[in-house]
Amino acid sequence: MVSRAAWLYISLVVAATTVLVGMTADHLAPIPHPVFALVTLQVLFLVCDSVKTPLTARQTMWSPSSSATLAAVVLLGPLAAALVGATSLISMKRQPRIAERFFNGAMHALSGLAAGEAYLALKGPVGFPHPGHFRFIITAFAAAAAVHVLANHGLIWGIYRLNRGSAELRPEGLESRLPLLLASDLGYACLGLVIASLWEIMWWFSAALVLVPLFVARWAMGQFAEQQRAYAATMNALCQAVETKDYYTRGHGDRVSRGAVMIARQIGMSSDRTEAIRYAGMLHDVGKLGVPTQVLQKTGPLTEDEFAAIQLHPMRGLEIVREIGFLYEALNGIMHHHERIDGCGYPMGLAGHEIPEFARVIAVADAFDSMTSTRSYREAKSLETAVDELRRGAGTQFDPLIVEAFIASLEHETWPLPAPAVKPADLAVVTVQDHDDPTAPLRVVEVP
Amino acid sequence: MTGGTLAERSAPDRIAYWQAVDSGRLLLMAAAAMLVTAAFAGSALAINSHHINWRAALAFGGFIAFGELLRLALPGGREAAPIAMVGAMSYALLMSLPGQGVSRYDALLVIAVSAIGMTVGALPHIAAGRSAGLTGMCARLVAVACVAFIFRPIVSVRFVDEPWEFAFSIMGLLVLFGWLVETLVGALIRADDVGARFRVAVRDEARLQWPLGLAVGASVIIAVFGAKVLGLMELAIFIGPLLVTQIAFRRYAAIRATYLQTVRSLARVTEVAGYVEAGHSRRVSRLAVAVGRRLGMAEPQLLALEYAALMHDIGQLSLRDPIPGGATVLVSQPDQEQIAHLGAEVIREAGVLDDVAELVRCQAWPARGHDPAPPLGSMIIHAANAFDDMVGSSTDRDRSVAALDRLRIDPATFDPGVVGVLAEVAGRRVPSRL
Numbered sequence: 001m002v003s004r005a006a007w008l009y010i011s012l013v014v015a016a017t018t019v020l021v022g023m024t025a026d027h028l029a030p031i032p033h034p035v036f037a038l039v040t041l042q043v044l045f046l047v048c049d050s051v052k053t054p055l056t057a058r059q060t061m062w063s064p065s066s067s068a069t070l071a072a073v074v075l076l077g078p079l080a081a082a083l084v085g086a087t088s089l090i091s092m093k094r095q096p097r098i099a100e101r102f103f104n105g106a107m108h109a110l111s112g113l114a115a116g117e118a119y120l121a122l123k124g125p126v127g128f129p130h131p132g133h134f135r136f137i138i139t140a141f142a143a144a145a146a147v148h149v150l151a152n153h154g155l156i157w158g159i160y161r162l163n164r165g166s167a168e169l170r171p172e173g174l175e176s177r178l179p180l181l182l183a184s185d186l187g188y189a190c191l192g193l194v195i196a197s198l199w200e201i202m203w204w205f206s207a208a209l210v211l212v213p214l215f216v217a218r219w220a221m222g223q224f225a226e227q228q229r230a231y232a233a234t235m236n237a238l239c240q241a242v243e244t245k246d247y248y249t250r251g252h253g254d255r256v257s258r259g260a261v262m263i264a265r266q267i268g269m270s271s272d273r274t275e276a277i278r279y280a281g282m283l284h285d286v287g288k289l290g291v292p293t294q295v296l297q298k299t300g301p302l303t304e305d306e307f308a309a310i311q312l313h314p315m316r317g318l319e320i321v322r323e324i325g326f327l328y329e330a331l332n333g334i335m336h337h338h339e340r341i342d343g344c345g346y347p348m349g350l351a352g353h354e355i356p357e358f359a360r361v362i363a364v365a366d367a368f369d370s371m372t373s374t375r376s377y378r379e380a381k382s383l384e385t386a387v388d389e390l391r392r393g394a395g396t397q398f399d400p401l402i403v404e405a406f407i408a409s410l411e412h413e414t415w416p417l418p419a420p421a422v423k424p425a426d427l428a429v430v431t432v433q434d435h436d437d438p439t440a441p442l443r444v445v446e447v448p
Numbered sequence: 449m450t451g452g453t454l455a456e457r458s459a460p461d462r463i464a465y466w467q468a469v470d471s472g473r474l475l476l477m478a479a480a481a482m483l484v485t486a487a488f489a490g491s492a493l494a495i496n497s498h499h500i501n502w503r504a505a506l507a508f509g510g511f512i513a514f515g516e517l518l519r520l521a522l523p524g525g526r527e528a529a530p531i532a533m534v535g536a537m538s539y540a541l542l543m544s545l546p547g548q549g550v551s552r553y554d555a556l557l558v559i560a561v562s563a564i565g566m567t568v569g570a571l572p573h574i575a576a577g578r579s580a581g582l583t584g585m586c587a588r589l590v591a592v593a594c595v596a597f598i599f600r601p602i603v604s605v606r607f608v609d610e611p612w613e614f615a616f617s618i619m620g621l622l623v624l625f626g627w628l629v630e631t632l633v634g635a636l637i638r639a640d641d642v643g644a645r646f647r648v649a650v651r652d653e654a655r656l657q658w659p660l661g662l663a664v665g666a667s668v669i670i671a672v673f674g675a676k677v678l679g680l681m682e683l684a685i686f687i688g689p690l691l692v693t694q695i696a697f698r699r700y701a702a703i704r705a706t707y708l709q710t711v712r713s714l715a716r717v718t719e720v721a722g723y724v725e726a727g728h729s730r731r732v733s734r735l736a737v738a739v740g741r742r743l744g745m746a747e748p749q750l751l752a753l754e755y756a757a758l759m760h761d762i763g764q765l766s767l768r769d770p771i772p773g774g775a776t777v778l779v780s781q782p783d784q785e786q787i788a789h790l791g792a793e794v795i796r797e798a799g800v801l802d803d804v805a806e807l808v809r810c811q812a813w814p815a816r817g818h819d820p821a822p823p824l825g826s827m828i829i830h831a832a833n834a835f836d837d838m839v840g841s842s843t844d845r846d847r848s849v850a851a852l853d854r855l856r857i858d859p860a861t862f863d864p865g866v867v868g869v870l871a872e873v874a875g876r877r878v879p880s881r882l
Contacts, residue, residue, distance in 0.1 A: 131546035190688035197677040212666035220696035230800040237798035238714040289721035
């Protein structure tokens, strides 16, 4: 869905581009075969544009096409830069929406034009770069590259702002990736000047030559994305393996992970941290494997020793995952997810904001999933009851802000309720007392 | 030295540097030292010559130092310095700078400048307590020297005046040649280091290095022609795109490392849960990888083998009660196969590790008389697992000899070829590294 405001914005950008390009009483620069050069750069732009790759796991796209536009700025001038950018209109990417196509074409044309004008304004000489003019070229080119990147991202940012409500166009965590994105854009913008300087010697071949490192970089990015997917899948499978032991808690890690991510988004965590908390949520109970089965199965009150074994499971979990090259924070989240705001939790008895943020987030998602799942001693509670329980625990067990953020996020995201637990005929073990359940605290034998 | 594919770099098992210096390394370092000595002597003699463009030497030296600073960790504990390589190679292949005619300087100057640049760039690594990466530096230096010795004497007006295709093709060939030298030297060192066969090591190295080599080669040619038009400032501009490419590679290498760390760590859940003895999965994977490598397995297969060996006991998580002592060698054949099957199911769940799952599934099959025959990797895991079940973390030689004898008398279950290599590898186990 494209909102009405976004439609207006797109039409404005397209109209402005048409008018501005029309007004540019410019002609192609005096290099030999300017039309040939223009077409080559347009092809280069299209090729670069079609190798767009995801810069992060899902969202921000990255494309080195700015190098073609900026080469046109130096070699041929602003009008040519706008024409090169406008090729985005016929980009070979699958773009279902005609609006997006038009917007992209106009946006690239407009930023190309702006860069070209900036270059001219700073007395950058158009044509083959000459070492004698280097001083002028370099300042003018730096300005052109900066203007290009700014115009590009400014225009995209506008459309994202207007379309914030619709999920399709919203780039999660664009803001946190922005420095990397800007840096890589500027880095590849430099290639524009390189292409322009080689043009005098090797013509179109300079564009082809420049594509080689670009494709290698793209290959590496692709490998990165592939590895990341494989990593997530493997992690999932291993976490499920850990949970097979106890059929009541199957899927617990996955749901806690999703809950933690919901909260993380709600409180505006950066995408790196969101990614880390996803894994922390998944792995938070891994240490439960170290708790002897008979303790998990015990129906009566626990002895001090047995309770201690349960209290130790966050530390056990930490022991297992410590060597993973995680964010430090994820480890903290796993270790402290049973601390309470009032300081009565375990293993360290931290209170208030001594408890790391990750742990406070995971604690809420953890308790909520426990309450909304079926246990051997009770049926699953309804979402409303569980929300009330969270509210009751806010300030004593949970961080009130996190609880509110979670409840707010429940309003626009559906909670992944577990499938009703059916006792399977395999070798699974049953947890009788759930240490995560805030409504049924573990009973410990009173020491006389 | 034994060691896992990617295990060499983890801190606890790093051994003293000089212990690791073996004949191949020594040869390489001697060659590099000779080159550097000759280069400094030669350059010192030529120091008053008018041919030396000190600004160019300084610019390229700085570029190389910067590149050496930004080394890139590649899978398998390798290290590359692509930006330094671009700098050094372009200095070796420089044709001309604007307004100065043909650049005439000696190959020895190239070597001297590269050596100084690399050393300066390595200093911060040493200061930060990382390894100096001397071997990699020497390999790069030798590759640069080979190219410079060919190109510097033949550079002439022809390169500047003839159509660019001429210079381009010569340079393309030389860049390829330099890449081959670096790859061969790298493979030689690697084969020495980890006990791989040389041919397998060359193939592994080539497969891993070609994308980066391609990017470096194209960048060198771009830099040389760019410098011809715009002069030394071209280098400053060109660093931008090189950096972005490097970032892409860095992210790729980082996620691969994290992946392996994660599998390694999570494979320990069976230990924490008391199903197997502490350190079992890691020891089995070390042994299995060492055996696989000596049997000529290539790196992608070794990686699958390492994953499979790490996770070979994951099926035990589905058992109600741990097997006493965790030794699967003691349970009945159908039970062993059941555990293997359950483990394979878990791994197949991931959807991306089917080859690993297959190795885990077949790990308990007897080497002879099973139809279909188990894959080599499974036979290796079978033997390594049985060996470690019997020996454990003990370093008692008698115990490992007894265990090997136990494996040898059962050639129907444990492949004699695998057991033979296992005996070699286990005999070479250095206790402190396990």
